[in-house]
Amino acid sequence: MTSRNDSYTLYGTSLSRGRAYGLALQFDEDAHVLEPKLLPHDESREDALNRLDTAFDRTRKQLNELMSHGSERFEDVIELVFRAHLLMLDDEMFGGRIRKLAGEGLTPERAVTDTIEDLAGSIADAGHTLTAEKAEDVRDLGYRLLSNLAADPPTRAFVAGKIVLLEHVFPSELLRLAIDGAAGLVLMEVAVTAHLSILSHSLGVPVLATSWGSVRNISDGTPLLLDGNTGRLEVLADADAVNLSSSKPDEEIATDSLHGIDQPAGSRETVESLTAEGSVKVLASVNILADALAAVDSADGIGLYRSEFPFIIRKGLLDEQTQYHIYRHIVTMFSGREVTLRTADIGGDKILEDESAEANPFLGVRGIRFSLANRPMFRDQLRAMLRAGDGADLRIMLPMVSTVEEVLEARAELDRCLAELAAEQTPHNTEPKLGAMIEIPSAAVGADEIAAETDFLSIGMNDLVMYMLAVDRTNARLTEHYRTYHPVIVRTVAAIADSATNAGIPFSVCGEAAADPLLLPFYVGLGAGAVSVAPEQIGDVRRRIASLDIDSCRDLADHVRTVRTVQEMDIALSTMAPREAGRTGAK
Ligand code: PEP
Ligand code: MG
Numbered sequence: 001m002t003s004r005n006d007s008y009t010l011y012g013t014s015l016s017r018g019r020a021y022g023l024a025l026q027f028d029e030d031a032h033v034l035e036p037k038l039l040p041h042d043e044s045r046e047d048a049l050n051r052l053d054t055a056f057d058r059t060r061k062q063l064n065e066l067m068s069h070g071s072e073r074f075e076d077v078i079e080l081v082f083r084a085h086l087l088m089l090d091d092e093m094f095g096g097r098i099r100k101l102a103g104e105g106l107t108p109e110r111a112v113t114d115t116i117e118d119l120a121g122s123i124a125d126a127g128h129t130l131t132a133e134k135a136e137d138v139r140d141l142g143y144r145l146l147s148n149l150a151a152d153p154p155t156r157a158f159v160a161g162k163i164v165l166l167e168h169v170f171p172s173e174l175l176r177l178a179i180d181g182a183a184g185l186v187l188m189e190v191a192v193t194a195h196l197s198i199l200s201h202s203l204g205v206p207v208l209a210t211s212w213g214s215v216r217n218i219s220d221g222t223p224l225l226l227d228g229n230t231g232r233l234e235v236l237a238d239a240d241a242v243n244l245s246s247s248k249p250d251e252e253i254a255t256d257s258l259h260g261i262d263q264p265a266g267s268r269e270t271v272e273s274l275t276a277e278g279s280v281k282v283l284a285s286v287n288i289l290a291d292a293l294a295a296v297d298s299a300d301g302i303g304l305y306r307s308e309f310p311f312i313i314r315k316g317l318l319d320e321q322t323q324y325h326i327y328r329h330i331v332t333m334f335s336g337r338e339v340t341l342r343t344a345d346i347g348g349d350k351i352l353e354d355e356s357a358e359a360n361p362f363l364g365v366r367g368i369r370f371s372l373a374n375r376p377m378f379r380d381q382l383r384a385m386l387r388a389g390d391g392a393d394l395r396i397m398l399p400m401v402s403t404v405e406e407v408l409e410a411r412a413e414l415d416r417c418l419a420e421l422a423a424e425q426t427p428h429n430t431e432p433k434l435g436a437m438i439e440i441p442s443a444a445v446g447a448d449e450i451a452a453e454t455d456f457l458s459i460g461m462n463d464l465v466m467y468m469l470a471v472d473r474t475n476a477r478l479t480e481h482y483r484t485y486h487p488v489i490v491r492t493v494a495a496i497a498d499s500a501t502n503a504g505i506p507f508s509v510c511g512e513a514a515a516d517p518l519l520l521p522f523y524v525g526l527g528a529g530a531v532s533v534a535p536e537q538i539g540d541v542r543r544r545i546a547s548l549d550i551d552s553c554r555d556l557a558d559h560v561r562t563v564r565t566v567q568e569m570d571i572a573l574s575t576m577a578p579r580e581a582g583r584t585g586a587k
Helices: 029-037 045-069 072-089 092-103 108-125 129-149 171-179 194-201 213-217 238-247 250-256 289-295 308-314 320-333 368-373 375-388 404-424 441-445 447-452 461-469 476-481 487-503 520-526 535-546 550-560 566-574
Strands: 008-011 013-016 019-026 163-166 184-188 207-210 223-227 232-235 281-286 301-306 338-342 393-398 433-438 456-460 507-510 530-533
Touching: 013 194, 045 072, 045 092, 045 108, 045 129, 072 092, 072 129, 072 171, 072 289, 072 308, 072 320, 092 108, 092 129, 108 129, 129 171, 171 184, 171 194, 171 308, 184 213, 184 223, 194 308, 207 232, 281 289, 281 338, 281 507, 281 535, 289 320, 289 535, 301 320, 301 507, 301 530, 308 320, 320 338, 320 375, 368 375, 368 404, 375 393, 375 404, 393 404, 393 456, 404 433, 404 447, 433 441, 433 447, 441 447, 441 461, 441 487, 447 456, 447 487, 456 461, 456 487, 461 487, 487 507, 487 520, 487 550, 487 566, 520 535, 520 550, 530 535, 550 566
Parallel strands: 019 163, 163 184, 184 207, 281 301, 281 530, 301 338, 338 393, 393 433, 433 456, 456 507, 507 530
Antiparallel strands: 008 232, 013 207, 019 223, 223 232
């Protein structure tokens, strides 16, 4: 148990910036929701069945209300998550089974808990990550139903305003906690996959990953100050908590957690990103709708829309129409600006398929390989993107391209979709640009061939660094080895830029290192047409680019090609360092 006499600080890896103050909540759903609901009820069978009907009605109403009146920022996620719950509620396997068991004489609570455990248990027994995540969905809906069986169901989610401490978490759960109003999240010894890490950025609340087992001992109700900017969790003694809350009201601190979401840092109108000879666009990397909203006033467009997120949130494939609505919303929001929709990067640890338990998933069926191996899914996605891009400056981008053949196959599929839509007279974008991400060593070496077959290239620094240096981007223990400014990486990026320039097509840079203040002059000097960065970084990146002199950037880009060691590179890049420039760590 935590002593309330002394405050102390724990450190971790920040996955999402912002600061929040709130009371601790150990997130153990069973303890919080199941236990009190299992009290025996002394009621007639008829009353019990009526109570169950009422709980179903309340649940249905809540889900519908969540979908129609939920937060605009999470509209896409809410629709994907709760639409599935609504369907499950009336499914024979779930709702039907609960009613049957209650009809046979179990209390409504027992009928629900038995169904949750049987169903979630049999799903989770399949043993894959995805199925385990689906089991969480069953539990989530079950708990909602249980809460609604109470005479006086809680009106607010019990996580609202709390700093939630979790031992394991799925991406969709992370979203649900943010939607339910959690002030901040602390992940205890959680394996932080690429998607968990990427998604954390989009939540608008601070998220900290820590390996401190002692977090488990923090009692519920302990006052905590979570600082996602510095990676610190302050466990506060009562006296300090009182001081803090009297000097800075909860709401004021809580709203810190929205920095970068509600405040477009550096609007397009106020700061021009002009260098001496031209402009480098500052585009937004978008995971969910919340990012698009955060960037709409400040970004020159979208440089990377990670289209796999809707699949991951739904935990399965999506039909063309569902995808169309999601993409159209984002495309319309950025009307008049370029929008790059990346086809789904599924695989690696961005898991979707139950069957895809591969011994070496990072070298398995991932990205464009997955799409080419699942043609109906690929076609649905391309058609949805083409339809959503009607009248827009649409770019379709292929992830994890390893050879030019994949580009040729993808282009053939795109052409088939274009012909099909034209024959059907379905409105669509007739001239989409097709681009490839260069993030695998073979694609970097083969960039000339790929550039000859595409309309643009985008250098994906997160994966390029991982695959070139053989350093897992998700392994916090390897941060020291994950060097975005390694001479080999720098030379490779320069060579990719040459391939694009020689082919007469533009290139951009994305991934965490795209916003690195030390690398920005290098990208500018190479002639990058754009960088794509997280919404909260747009203002800083725009200001940094505006401060650069193009000739110095070109000199730097020439010089760093000849640098041989990390130490020399450090010195070379530092010559153009802004004050307080930082390094990019593992991603
Ligand atoms: C990258 O690899 O740099 C990238 C932007 O893609 P993701 O992070 O989605 O793999
Ligand atoms: Mg990538």
